Amino acid sequence: MKKIIGVLCTALILTSLAGCAGTESAVLDTTAIDTEIYSSFDGQGVELNVANWGEYISDGSEGRVDVIDEFEKLTGIKVNYTTYATNEELYAKMRAGAADYDIIVPSDYMVSKLYNEGMLADIDFSKIPNYANIDEKYKNLAFDPENRYSVPYFWGIVGLIYDKNKITEPDFGWEILWDEKYADNLLMFDNPRDAFAIAENLLGLSLNSSDEASLKAAADKLREQKPLVQAYVMDEVFDKMAASEALVAPYYAGDAVTLMEENDHLGFVVPESGTNMFVDSVCIPKTSKNTDAAHLFINFLLEPQVGVANTYAVGYSTPNKKTFELLDDEMKNNGISYLDNDYLTNHTEAFSALPEEADKLMSELWTSIRSGE
Amino acid sequence: MKKVLKYAYLALMTVFLYAPIFVLIVFSFNSTKSHTVMSGFTLKWYFELFSDRIIMSSLVTTVIVAVSASLISTVLGTFAAYGINSMRKLPKTLALNTNNIPIINPEIVTGVSLMLLFVFFAARMHFKMGYITLIIAHITFDTPYVVLNIMPKFRQMDKNLVDAAEDLGCNGMQAFFKVVLPDIFPGVISGFLMAFTFSLDDFIVSYFVSGTSVQTLPITIYSMTRKQVSPKINALSTIIFIVVLTVLITKNVIENKRVKKVQMAVREEIKI
Amino acid sequence: MKKLTSAPYLLWMIIFVLVPLFMVAYFAFTDSGGAFTLANIIKTKEYAPIFIKSITFAAISTVICLLLAYPLSYILSSMKLSVQGTMLLIIMLPMWMNFLLRTYAWQALLGNNGIINNLLGLIGIGPFKLLNTQGAVILGMVYDYIPFMILPLYTVMAKIDKSITEAAEDLGCSKLQSVIKITVPLSIPGIISGITMVFVPAISTFIISKMLGGSSNLLIGDLIEMQFLGNAYNPNLGAGIALVLMIIILIVMAIINLIDKSDSDDKVLM
Numbered sequence: 001m002k003k004i005i006g007v008l009c010t011a012l013i014l015t016s017l018a019g020c021a022g023t024e025s026a027v028l029d030t031t032a033i034d035t036e037i038y039s040s041f042d043g044q045g046v047e048l049n050v051a052n053w054g055e056y057i058s059d060g061s062e063g064r065v066d067v068i069d070e071f072e073k074l075t076g077i078k079v080n081y082t083t084y085a086t087n088e089e090l091y092a093k094m095r096a097g098a099a100d101y102d103i104i105v106p107s108d109y110m111v112s113k114l115y116n117e118g119m120l121a122d123i124d125f126s127k128i129p130n131y132a133n134i135d136e137k138y139k140n141l142a143f144d145p146e147n148r149y150s151v152p153y154f155w156g157i158v159g160l161i162y163d164k165n166k167i168t169e170p171d172f173g174w175e176i177l178w179d180e181k182y183a184d185n186l187l188m189f190d191n192p193r194d195a196f197a198i199a200e201n202l203l204g205l206s207l208n209s210s211d212e213a214s215l216k217a218a219a220d221k222l223r224e225q226k227p228l229v230q231a232y233v234m235d236e237v238f239d240k241m242a243a244s245e246a247l248v249a250p251y252y253a254g255d256a257v258t259l260m261e262e263n264d265h266l267g268f269v270v271p272e273s274g275t276n277m278f279v280d281s282v283c284i285p286k287t288s289k290n291t292d293a294a295h296l297f298i299n300f301l302l303e304p305q306v307g308v309a310n311t312y313a314v315g316y317s318t319p320n321k322k323t324f325e326l327l328d329d330e331m332k333n334n335g336i337s338y339l340d341n342d343y344l345t346n347h348t349e350a351f352s353a354l355p356e357e358a359d360k361l362m363s364e365l366w367t368s369i370r371s372g373e
Numbered sequence: 374m375k376k377v378l379k380y381a382y383l384a385l386m387t388v389f390l391y392a393p394i395f396v397l398i399v400f401s402f403n404s405t406k407s408h409t410v411m412s413g414f415t416l417k418w419y420f421e422l423f424s425d426r427i428i429m430s431s432l433v434t435t436v437i438v439a440v441s442a443s444l445i446s447t448v449l450g451t452f453a454a455y456g457i458n459s460m461r462k463l464p465k466t467l468a469l470n471t472n473n474i475p476i477i478n479p480e481i482v483t484g485v486s487l488m489l490l491f492v493f494f495a496a497r498m499h500f501k502m503g504y505i506t507l508i509i510a511h512i513t514f515d516t517p518y519v520v521l522n523i524m525p526k527f528r529q530m531d532k533n534l535v536d537a538a539e540d541l542g543c544n545g546m547q548a549f550f551k552v553v554l555p556d557i558f559p560g561v562i563s564g565f566l567m568a569f570t571f572s573l574d575d576f577i578v579s580y581f582v583s584g585t586s587v588q589t590l591p592i593t594i595y596s597m598t599r600k601q602v603s604p605k606i607n608a609l610s611t612i613i614f615i616v617v618l619t620v621l622i623t624k625n626v627i628e629n630k631r632v633k634k635v636q637m638a639v640r641e642e643i644k645i
Numbered sequence: 646m647k648k649l650t651s652a653p654y655l656l657w658m659i660i661f662v663l664v665p666l667f668m669v670a671y672f673a674f675t676d677s678g679g680a681f682t683l684a685n686i687i688k689t690k691e692y693a694p695i696f697i698k699s700i701t702f703a704a705i706s707t708v709i710c711l712l713l714a715y716p717l718s719y720i721l722s723s724m725k726l727s728v729q730g731t732m733l734l735i736i737m738l739p740m741w742m743n744f745l746l747r748t749y750a751w752q753a754l755l756g757n758n759g760i761i762n763n764l765l766g767l768i769g770i771g772p773f774k775l776l777n778t779q780g781a782v783i784l785g786m787v788y789d790y791i792p793f794m795i796l797p798l799y800t801v802m803a804k805i806d807k808s809i810t811e812a813a814e815d816l817g818c819s820k821l822q823s824v825i826k827i828t829v830p831l832s833i834p835g836i837i838s839g840i841t842m843v844f845v846p847a848i849s850t851f852i853i854s855k856m857l858g859g860s861s862n863l864l865i866g867d868l869i870e871m872q873f874l875g876n877a878y879n880p881n882l883g884a885g886i887a888l889v890l891m892i893i894i895l896i897v898m899a900i901i902n903l904i905d906k907s908d909s910d911d912k913v914l915m
Contacts, residue, residue, distance in 0.1 A: 047586070049585045049586050051585060054596050054597075059426075059427070060424070060426075061421065061425075066426070068426070069426065080585065080586040080587070081426075081427065082585055082586075082588050083596050085596065086875075086876060088875060088876040088877070088878060089874055089875060089876075091878060092873060092874045092875065092878045093585075093874065095878060096488065096492055096873070096874075096880065097492040097495065097496055099502075099584065099585045100501055100502075100584070100585055100586075101585050184774070184777075188860070190876065191876045192876055192877070226860060226861065227861075229859075229860040230777055230859055230860060231777055231858075231859040231860050232860055235601075238601045239408075239601045239752075242407070242601070243407065243408075243409055243756060243758055244757070244758050245756050245757050245758060245776070262406075363876075363877040363878065363879065364877070366876060366877055367868070367871060367872075367877045368691070370863055370867075370871070371692055371694075371695050371863050371868060372694075379720050382716060382717070382720065383717070383720060383732070386713065386717055386736075387735065387736075389788070390736060390739045390788075390791075391739060392750075392754060393739075393742075393746075393747045393748075393750030393751055393754065393788070394739050394742055394747070394750070396750045396753055396754060396760065397742065397746055397747070397750050400753070408749075408750075408752075408753040409753050409756060409758060409759055409760060409763070449653060449654050449657065450654065452650040452651065452653070452654065453650070453651040453653075453654030453655070454651075455650045455651070456649065456650040456651025456652070456654075457651050460651075468651065468655060471655070471658050471662065471663070472658070474658075474662050474663075474666070475662055476841075476842075476845075477841060477845055477894060477895075477898060478666075478845075478891065478894075479845060479846070479848065479849030479866070479887075479890060479891070479894065480846065480849065481849050481851065481866050481869050481870065481887070482666075482669065482849070482869075482887045482890065482891055483665075485669065485869070485873055485883065485884070485887060486665030486666055486668060486669045486887075487661065487665050488873075489665060489668040489669065489672065489880075489884075490661070490664060490665040490668055493668065509661060510661075512657070512661075513657070513658075513661040513662060516654060516657070520654075570740065570741070573741075574740070574741075574743060574744060576743075576744070576745060576852070577851075577852075580874070581873070581874070590743070591743055591745060594743055594745045594746060595745055595852075598745055598746075598748075598749045598856065602746070602749055606746065607746075610742050610743060610746055613741065613742075614738075614741060614742060617738065617741045618738065621734050621738070622734075625730055625731055625734060628730065629727050629730070632726070632727065
């Protein structure tokens, strides 16, 4: 018994020693940043509630810049950072009134849905000088045609991540997700909008179809697929694909980049038949009580250096042209993050908010698909 | 033969209970993030753990919430049990049944119902969901366990004790603190420990009532299980596990010593 | 005076237990605009297969828990007192690891390329499909909730006066007979609380099915979570399902409690 306790004590001491050492994250180069405008909140004890997707910011791990920490140091504003896994989860939390965020990062269709339901505040762009860094291509998009309530954070497309060891020829498209050969080795999106989009593309429908017949047809297609699906997942894709638990999964290009960096056996296919192009945008909810600080935070995210740190950390495509210029060639030309303009304009479709009726129908169909036998 | 079977069964169950724990601990030393393939030994996750702001701040939140909720519910529950015990049959049954609601209610229903309540009041009374709502929710599901742990102690207690104390000049308060409390104290302690454990581990209720500015450790872990659980969490759990193990072993050793002392004393007496 | 000491708690329970439950009921019987409707409750009918599946899964895992925990608690309670404490400690210790993590660890154990299949591979068998099956969900339930069965069973059994069983054996009962005729009847309150404490969390979990169940093992808990915080936002329907779930649990509890005739105040926990 004494021996055990001895061992345990040693372990405890070791771990507490470990605490002193800690690993260093990189420090942000602030020389290029106009620190003047960031000092206006210093010492006022302002707090900012930021909600972002999981693993969607450079958080100081693996020797990268800790963006939140840098912002706090620069401004003296305390950031309460929480994460969510899907647009719908964010929406649910906001609708329930259980949330008082100052900053959120919904995707395109959710941006317009939130705005239509009166939940987003207008952004005062005069307080965000760095907005000039955003490429014109990503301004005035369908979900915010007059550029009033959103600032693009990252964009990307949806494609197929696959296991190169088991699937040697990357000559497939979405139909592989219905291929019985891969039964039980397929993963599928666990959110209605992305899942329906794949079925709609296969059926030759618009990804923004809102008529009952189209939605029901897509739902039937998804129902037909269900027996082949191993699991409906979101970020679990990382674990399952990395460990070769599954062979094919539709997912976001940015995450594919991150996954492929660490796993040589994974590849990515952009289906020729077309796909969804999404833009995740930073917004300020109407319930925000610190809108000035929120504007400052958005401006900080648009600093080219901050953008670079985030881009390397999350692997998604940046809409910030100054950030893009600073990226290395490997990232710029990886064949996934920045596709040629021809494909992007002719074969991708962005989501827009569905009319309320269609939205409700999709939710119901999705629940019935997921709960069906 | 019977003994062999008995120990084989105990061993088998222990293996079953500890297999996942073993996996978690072993992979806290893995040099890659994999949870299935061991590729090398490292202590780096233990180093990185302490500089991870999200994990650290949620650990602090969890401890604050668990300590305050379990303390408050222990006080609340002790007095409640005292009162309920002296009730007449009908109100007593009613009170105990109400007490059982949070226990038999699915956690998800408790979480959802409290969320609905808090949202309703948050909008009208301008308060933020966060520490306060978390602590209130935890007290709500903790206290019933405290009450249930203490009730049997009251039943075992000799009712004449309190009367005797009062006859001897104690007022109600004094009688409670000098006579009743010492008698039920083991129940109070086990109630507190149970409440603390439940608070520490609670995910579902916290998930619904935590609001936006605070996040408990289980919520952080949940958001990680959706992606890839960082080995940092394995490292943290290993540390917690070792701390708990040490505390419990020490407690056990002390108790055993005390038992032995009592046995010795009894033996001495018999000799005399 | 004495009775008043429970007043703060009772008030607390009214505000934070009863009122919220009424709010669930209110949501269940209204639509998103707040008008009265029965649609949510009626819609629940569509999910009957999910309810049946959840009840079946919960019942199977409760039975397995009981079958595994009963001999264990019996062995425990018949050990020397000092050893009992240590053994109980060993058995309860895993509970201190976060249950999400423990469930996550099962993913690593059960996967197609998981630890178990790797080990089996070494001796040339497998791989078997273990993860994303009904079996995995039940295993997860048994694993996560078995301590809730062991604890009450052990508590009652430890209280059983050993002299009764000894007397029975002196009077010619075999060991088995004395267990069946004395230990089992005397441990019924423990069995009841054990069943309750395993069945209720098992029927309403949404984590275990999500993490171990794969595409086709959605349970009631998942369904409720989907309506409130998930991908199909509809709190009114969610409240309706939750209400039905509560009623089912109450019915099950009532049935279980019929077996227990003892007049104990603290049946749930023992």
